[in-house]
Amino acid sequence: MDRPTFDKLALEHLDALYGVALSLTKNPNDASDLVQDTYTRAIRAAHTFQEKGGGMRSWLLTILHNAFYNQAKRKSLAPVLVDEIVAADPNQHAPDEAPPAWDLRSLDWEQVDDSIKKAIDDLSPEHRDVLLLWGVQGMKYREIADILDVPIGTVMSRLHRARKIVADSLEGSEDELGLNNRRGGRPGSQSPTRSPLC
Amino acid sequence: MSTPDAYPFRNPGSTAPPTQDLGPLAQPSRLSPGAYIRALADRELPDARPESAPANLPNNIDACVTFERELRDAVGRSVSSRQVPAPAELRASIERLIANTPDRAPASYKLQRYTRYAAVAAVLGLAATLVIVASNSFRRANPGPAQTAGLTVSTISSFVGKEHERVADFGTSYEKKFRARSVEEAADLALDLFGFAPCSFLKRIEALDRAGYHLAGFSDCSVPGKGKSGHFIFKTSDASHAPVSLFVQLDTGCLKLDGTCCHRCETVGDASGTMVAWKDDRFDYYLYSCDPKAIEPTRLALNAPSNIADVR
Numbered sequence: 001m002d003r004p005t006f007d008k009l010a011l012e013h014l015d016a017l018y019g020v021a022l023s024l025t026k027n028p029n030d031a032s033d034l035v036q037d038t039y040t041r042a043i044r045a046a047h048t049f050q051e052k053g054g055g056m057r058s059w060l061l062t063i064l065h066n067a068f069y070n071q072a073k074r075k076s077l078a079p080v081l082v083d084e085i086v087a088a089d090p091n092q093h094a095p096d097e098a099p100p101a102w103d104l105r106s107l108d109w110e111q112v113d114d115s116i117k118k119a120i121d122d123l124s125p126e127h128r129d130v131l132l133l134w135g136v137q138g139m140k141y142r143e144i145a146d147i148l149d150v151p152i153g154t155v156m157s158r159l160h161r162a163r164k165i166v167a168d169s170l171e172g173s174e175d176e177l178g179l180n181n182r183r184g185g186r187p188g189s190q191s192p193t194r195s196p197l198c
Numbered sequence: 199m200s201t202p203d204a205y206p207f208r209n210p211g212s213t214a215p216p217t218q219d220l221g222p223l224a225q226p227s228r229l230s231p232g233a234y235i236r237a238l239a240d241r242e243l244p245d246a247r248p249e250s251a252p253a254n255l256p257n258n259i260d261a262c263v264t265f266e267r268e269l270r271d272a273v274g275r276s277v278s279s280r281q282v283p284a285p286a287e288l289r290a291s292i293e294r295l296i297a298n299t300p301d302r303a304p305a306s307y308k309l310q311r312y313t314r315y316a317a318v319a320a321v322l323g324l325a326a327t328l329v330i331v332a333s334n335s336f337r338r339a340n341p342g343p344a345q346t347a348g349l350t351v352s353t354i355s356s357f358v359g360k361e362h363e364r365v366a367d368f369g370t371s372y373e374k375k376f377r378a379r380s381v382e383e384a385a386d387l388a389l390d391l392f393g394f395a396p397c398s399f400l401k402r403i404e405a406l407d408r409a410g411y412h413l414a415g416f417s418d419c420s421v422p423g424k425g426k427s428g429h430f431i432f433k434t435s436d437a438s439h440a441p442v443s444l445f446v447q448l449d450t451g452c453l454k455l456d457g458t459c460c461h462r463c464e465t466v467g468d469a470s471g472t473m474v475a476w477k478d479d480r481f482d483y484y485l486y487s488c489d490p491k492a493i494e495p496t497r498l499a500l501n502a503p504s505n506i507a508d509v510r
Contacts, residue, residue: 007296010296011292011293011296014284014288014289014292015281015283015284017284018282018283018284018285018288019277019281019282022281022282023277028285029397029479032284032285032287032288032397033394033396033397034394035284035288035292036288036291036292036295036385036394036396036397036400037389037394039292039295039296040295040385040386040389041389043295043296043299043382044386067394070393071393071394109268109271109272109275112272113272113275113276113279114276116272116273116276117276117277117280120273120276120277131273132273132277134240134270134273135270135273135274135277136273136274136277136278136281138274140240140242141223141237141240141242142220145221151221152219152220152221152222152223153221153222156221156222156233156236156237159236160232160233160236163236163266163269166269166273167265167269
């Protein structure tokens with residue numbers, strides 16, 4: 001890829017990169033520094049970029065996460081999540097349950113934005129990171145695993161936990177909004193409040 | 199594929215085509231019901247046939263899948279609606295960085311790193327000698343109570359004064375020390391030195407440029423103290439004013455600079471000039487020139503604190 005094309009493509013993702021950097025650092029100045037770092041490294045490695053797989057966006061996000069987590073490691077801020085020990089073995093299943101099946105006709109998703117945002121803000125950085133790459137950037141598990149350099153099982157495990165926390169936060173909102181929670185809403189179906197499999 | 203090996207920099211995923219390693223997704227029947235439903239909702243399953251599904255799925259699987267998809271949309275919507283675009287200043291800075299960085303060939307990069315290491319070794323050795331000589335000179339020029347243990351502004355000013363004078367003629371010493379002569383090279387070197395390339399450096403370079411002082415070089419340095427340090431040197435295009443040096447050092451708390459004022463120190467002896475020191479965010483800044491008239495406009499351009507405390 002020639003440099004002008006690379007430069008144009010790279011700049012198109014600046015806003016998305018800044019958004020991810022802000023969610024990681026929680027500080028606008030640190031986010032700007034992280035993005036500046038990212039582009040400095042990316043331009044140095046421009047000759048190594050190949051347009052395949054996740055494309056420029058995934059490539060830049062990988063560099064950004066590299067820079068962020070290397071800094072965090074230097075500051076000894078990178079905890080090891082215990083549940084990832086289980087997720088690392090694909091033959092093992094973490095304690096798991098099916099998600100609650102809300103009656104979607106009763107749940108106004110527009111009304112729960114604030115609850116969702118608060119629940120996301122309260123997540124640990126590792127869980128928030130995966131959730132935002134999945135929900136905001138729309139990435140596949142494989143892409144997320146490549147960016148974060150973790151196994152797909154770890155991505156699934158973190159995503160499960162993050163989604164559960166966010167979904168649980170809706171239970172409180174649903175009560176506040178006075179919505180009717182009829183679980184398992186199909187006629188003749190079982191309607192467990194929790195999966196019998198947990 | 200080669201990647202810069204200068205810093206912890208994992209292969210960014212473009213080295214090879216995406217692998218077919220799907221991990222747990224390769225065997226859907228072995229997933230837990232919850233994991234299967236989520237993967238199905240996310241369209242991640244390579245084989246979504248019912249016969250490949252795990253046992254004991256709930257009967258309301260369609261509602262579960264719909265819920266998970268709605269949740270994903272809601273996460274995306276709630277975060278995206280609150281996201282702000284990159285600040286204009288950052289965008290401008292990145293655009294300048296892109297515009298000013300030439301194509302780099304991998305072979306020359308390794309050569310640059312080798313010569314950089316050699317230059318660093320030479321500077322460190324010289325800086326160590328300078329510190330010893332400077333401290334001895336200071337004690338001879340200022341007899342009095344013995345220096346107490348710990349770093350002082352005066353110690354720093356003695357060092358920066360000597361170091362500035364050594365290179366301010368832009369002769370051989372300058373050529374050997376300053377390998378980074380442009381903004382993008384300075385950013386690269388700052389990244390290597392500090393682990394990040396602060397926007398604040400670029401802002402300061404631009405501010406001095408507007409004041410008529412153009413970047414002539416950046417180098418790592420060995421300013422006394424525990425924090426890593428670098429040395430910027432600036433000159434006017436017509437040499438109408440004396441050059442100025444701006445030393446930057448990661449603040450480790452040793453010097454205990456007051457972030458609300460500048461500490462001004464006159465150096466004496468072989469390097470006669472003025473140094474002004476202040477702290478901003480993560481760095482200590484030491485501005486030096488042999489011409490006191492160059493200090494005030496550059497100090498103001500750099501947005502240093504307006505209060506000044508003289509150090510004796």
